[in-house]
Amino acid sequence: MNAPVIAVRNLKNQFGRQVVHENLDLDVRGGEILGVVGGSGTGKSVLMRAILGLRPVQGGTIEVLGETVTGGSEPEALRRRTGVLFQDGALFSSLTVLENVEVPFKAHFPALSSALRRELALMKIRLVGLPDGAAGKMPSELSGGMRKRAGLARALALDPELVFLDEPTAGLDPIGAAAFDSLLQTLQRALGLTVFLITHDLDTLYGICDQVAVIGQRRVLTVGPLEQVAQFDDEWVREYFHGPRGRAAEAAAVAGGS
Amino acid sequence: MSDPPQLIRPDDKGDALVLAGAWRLAQIGRLETALQTVSGPVKAIDARGIDALDAAGALLLLRLLERFELTPDDLLLQDDHQRLIKTLAAAMAEERPGASESTPFWLKVPERLGSTIVESAQHALRLIxxxxxxxxxxxxxxxxxxxxxxxxxxxxxxxxxxxxxxxxxxxxxxxxxxxxxxxxxxxxxxxxxxxxxxxxxxxxxxxxxxxxxxxxxxxxxxxxxxxxxxxxxxxxxxxxxxxxxxxxxxxxxxxxxxxxxxxxxxxxxxxxxxxxxxxxxxxxxxxxxxxxxxxxxxxxxxxxxxxxxxxxxxxxxxxxxxxxxxxxxxxxxxxxxxxxxxxxxxxxxxxxxxxxxxxxxxxxxxxxxx
Incomplete structure (x- = not known):
């Protein structure tokens, strides 16, 4: 189960003259939650978009679930095996929550009967902890936390092996964020997911991430279990993990774990 | 995938149902029709032969349990599938208030007409x-x-x-x-x-x-x-x-x-x-x-x-x-x-x-x- 699910080699991303990534290598192994951290503007989202094949890269190769993404052609088979939760859910605003979750089924399994599709979609909506009443609502009628849950239900619709999450707890209150973290962990274990998680949230890192990758200076500075990464000798890493917020999150994790 | 196609065969000896193969979203259409031909009584389900299970397949299993009035204990599973079934069963079993009741179609037309008129009146007032x-x-x-x-x-x-x-x-x-x-x-x-x-x-x-x-x-x-x-x-x-x-x-x-x-x-x-x-x-x-x-x-x-x-x-x-x-x-x-x-x-x-x-x-x- 530990073959790399995502393998990035010598990645180069560039906007005009501005080089975002250069010689970036990253491996994500199956069945683990990888937290990706880095300062603002270090290109965490750019990396995610490159791995998803949403933007052309200027060099290097990316393999996801054994398929090459960087070839230029649309990785259609991969779309079925990966799910994405964008920052604010990116729910389609003209569809209800239920219809949003049904979209992946319609796109990839058009032969599915509508009753079964509905039942599967409702199951995913329940699975992410939304009340049944939310299924018929429009995304604009939901709170931020509910939108994220609905987005997660859509991302998980096709039982993907690999899920990408872009700052899932940003903009949530601490209770909502903690609930989302534990939901994610439950689902990850039950469904055997591999999770690529971009976050700023130290509590998420301490709470649920198996591995942490730090992005900075155009590459992955270090990757490994949290304790190991926290000891890495870099000014940003020290500031991040051992600043006042980092210490508080660590204390909370220790207190919660024991 | 390498999985053999799904199988459903009632056990010769008695009232147990033996399941095997891949139970995934991709096979779910065929599985659903195959399941409809199964007739009771079924007292136990042996699903240890299933080698690939996802949430869609698990939903069908839960439906089977419900149909034959069995409890999750009557379902035999591989260990790593056990957790998935439990999580799903818990999610499905919870009472969730606020299920949406939809307005019947023939009421929607007058409802829309009425709300449009009220909105226009309110709108005119707001403009004034x-x-x-x-x-x-x-x-x-x-x-x-x-x-x-x-x-x-x-x-x-x-x-x-x-x-x-x-x-x-x-x-x-x-x-x-x-x-x-x-x-x-x-x-x-x-x-x-x-x-x-x-x-x-x-x-x-x-x-x-x-x-x-x-x-x-x-x-x-x-x-x-x-x-x-x-x-x-x-x-x-x-x-x-x-x-x-x-x-x-x-x-x-x-x-x-x-x-x-x-x-x-x-x-x-x-x-x-x-x-x-x-x-x-x-x-x-x-x-x-x-x-x-x-x-x-x-x-x-x-x-x-x-x-x-x-x-x-x-x-x-x-x-x-x-x-x-x-x-x-x-x-x-x-x-x-x-x-x-x-x-x-x-x-x-x-x-x-x-x-x-x-x-x-x-x-x-x-x-x-x-």
Missing amino acids: AFLGLSLQTLAATVFKPGQWRITATVHHMQKTGLDALPLVALLSFLVGAVVAFLGATVLRDFGAELFVVDLTTFAFLREFGVLLTAILLAGRTASAFTAQIGTMKSREEIDAIRTLGLDPIVLLVLPRLIALLIMLPLLSVVATLSGLLGGLAVATLSLGLPVEMYINRVYETATLSHYLTGLSKAPLFALVIALVGCLEGFKVTGTAQSVGERTTSAVVQSISLVIVINAFAAVFFMEMGW
Whole structure:
């Protein structure tokens, strides 16, 4: 189960003259939650978009679930095996929550009967902890936390092996964020997911991430279990993990774990 | 995948059901039909043979349990599938309040009709209230030069007036030419081509000069006002203005209103002139009328009262366009979608109102004999 699910080699991303990534290598192994951290503007989202094949890269190769993404052609088979939760859910605003979750089924399994599709979609909506009443609502009628849950239900619709999450707890209150973290962990274990998680949230890192990758200076500075990464000798890493917020999150994790 | 196809075979010996193979979303259609042929009684399900299970397959298993009234203990599973079934069963079993009850179709039509009528009434009230609020604020600030937003007003005069000048001139010129052409075609049969000049002059002095300008500005300016104010509203800038002790009406509405009140009449003068020029072009080039004759005829036809009745509508139109544009902007709620909706609504409303008001004004002026 530990073959790399995502393998990035010598990645180069560039906007005009501005080089975002250069010689970036990253491996994500199956069945683990990888937290990706880095300062603002270090290109965490750019990396995610490159791995998803949403933007052309200027060099290097990316393999996801054994398929090459960087070839230029649309990785259609991969779309079925990966799910994405964008920052604010990116729910389609003209569809209800239920219809949003049904979209992946319609796109990839058009032969599915509508009753079964509905039942599967409702199951995913329940699975992410939304009340049944939310299924018929429009995304604009939901709170931020509910939108994220609905987005997660859509991302998980096709039982993907690999899920990408872009700052899932940003903009949530601490209770909502903690609930989302534990939901994610439950689902990850039950469904055997591999999770690529971009976050700023130290509590998420301490709470649920198996591995942490730090992005900075155009590459992955270090990757490994949290304790190991926290000891890495870099000014940003020290500031991040051992600043006042980092210490508080660590204390909370220790207190919660024991 | 490498999994063998799914199998369902009732055990020969008794009432247990043995399942194997891949139970995944991709196979679910076939599985569902296969399951329908299974008949009871089933006392236990042995699913240890299933080597690939996802949430869709698990849903079918849960359905089977429900159908044969079994408990999760009657279901034998591989260890790593156990957790998935448990999580799903827990999610499905919980009572979740607030299941949506949908309105029946035959009730939706009257419901929609009713809500549209109520909304229009409320909307009309809001527009009138907004008119009152704006005029009151205008009256309150008119003697306080400290509150005048001169820079903003001049900025909007440039945006809504000067920048629209080429468009207004060009379109009025073209409409003037078309009116003259139309008149020429009809009047030629009576040998009364000269009256083309009367037609164009009348049309532009009384109606088209102002109306064309107002319609153009309703499309161009009302939408811009809504988009500007709506974007500010959705980013909570309006709330910020108020918490700083400032009045959004003074800051945002009055400069736009005053700019339009000044610029719309000026633009309509340009529109009238361009329309007459368009008529002139057709008259000289197509009908062979000398330029001097055209101008003399315009002098004879045009009276000040014609022009004033036309121009008197301009401030009214300016008021309608500015107020509708600003009010729709204030109605924007948080989402980007709502900015688009309100902008569309602003254009539709302001153009409709301009045309309706113009029609009433035309009847009124005719009856009064002005």
